[in-house]
Amino acid sequence: MLPENIVFVGLFLQLTGQISYIMSMFRGHAKPNLVSWFIWMLAPLFGFFFLIKAGAGFSAFPIFMAGFGPFLVILFSILIKNGYWKVNAFDLYCGALALLALIFYVFTHSLGISIIFAVLSDSLAAVPTIIKSWKFPETESGLIYFLAMVSNILGLLTIKVWSFSISLFGILVIIQCIVILFCIYRKKIFKS
Numbered sequence: 001m002l003p004e005n006i007v008f009v010g011l012f013l014q015l016t017g018q019i020s021y022i023m024s025m026f027r028g029h030a031k032p033n034l035v036s037w038f039i040w041m042l043a044p045l046f047g048f049f050f051l052i053k054a055g056a057g058f059s060a061f062p063i064f065m066a067g068f069g070p071f072l073v074i075l076f077s078i079l080i081k082n083g084y085w086k087v088n089a090f091d092l093y094c095g096a097l098a099l100l101a102l103i104f105y106v107f108t109h110s111l112g113i114s115i116i117f118a119v120l121s122d123s124l125a126a127v128p129t130i131i132k133s134w135k136f137p138e139t140e141s142g143l144i145y146f147l148a149m150v151s152n153i154l155g156l157l158t159i160k161v162w163s164f165s166i167s168l169f170g171i172l173v174i175i176q177c178i179v180i181l182f183c184i185y186r187k188k189i190f191k192s
Helices: 006-026 034-054 058-079 089-107 111-135 142-156 164-191
Strands: none
Touching: 006 058, 006 142, 034 058, 034 089, 034 111, 034 164, 058 142, 058 164, 089 111, 111 164, 142 164
C-alpha cells in the first residue's frame, strides 16, 4: 500500500493528460466523441460522490479528475472550430443507454448495485470512443489515456481496506484505458 499523498501525483498526471489532449485538439489532431466525454464527465463525478459516501479517502480523487477532465475537454471542443467528432446514431444509442444506467445508478439505494450501474454507464460511454479509436486512431491522443491509467493504478494502491465498491470503478478506468490505447497504437505495435 502506498501513502495516500501519492494520489496527488496521480491527480497531476491526469491534469497533464487532460491539458495535452486539449492541446492536441487545438492542433486539429484529437477529436473527442462528445457522447463518450459527456458520460465520462457525469459518471465519475457521481462515482466520486458515492465513493466518498462509501468511505473512500484519497483513493477517490483520481475518479473526481476522471470527471473534471472530460468537462474541460467538452468545453474546449465546443469552443474550437471542428474540435469534436461527428456523432452518429450508434453513439446516441450508447449514450442513451449510458444515461439510463446512470439514472439507475443515482436512484439505487444499494451502494454495490449503484457502483455496478456506474460501471455499466461508463462502459457504454466508452464504446463510441473505442470504435472511433479502432477505425480512426489518428483522431485520438494516447497520452491522456496512459496517464489516467497510471493515476488510477496509484489511486488503487492507496486503498487501505479493499472492497468491491471502492475498487471497481478504478479498475474499470484502467481496463478502458488499456483497450483504447491498444486501439490507438495497434498498427504501430504489430507493424514492428
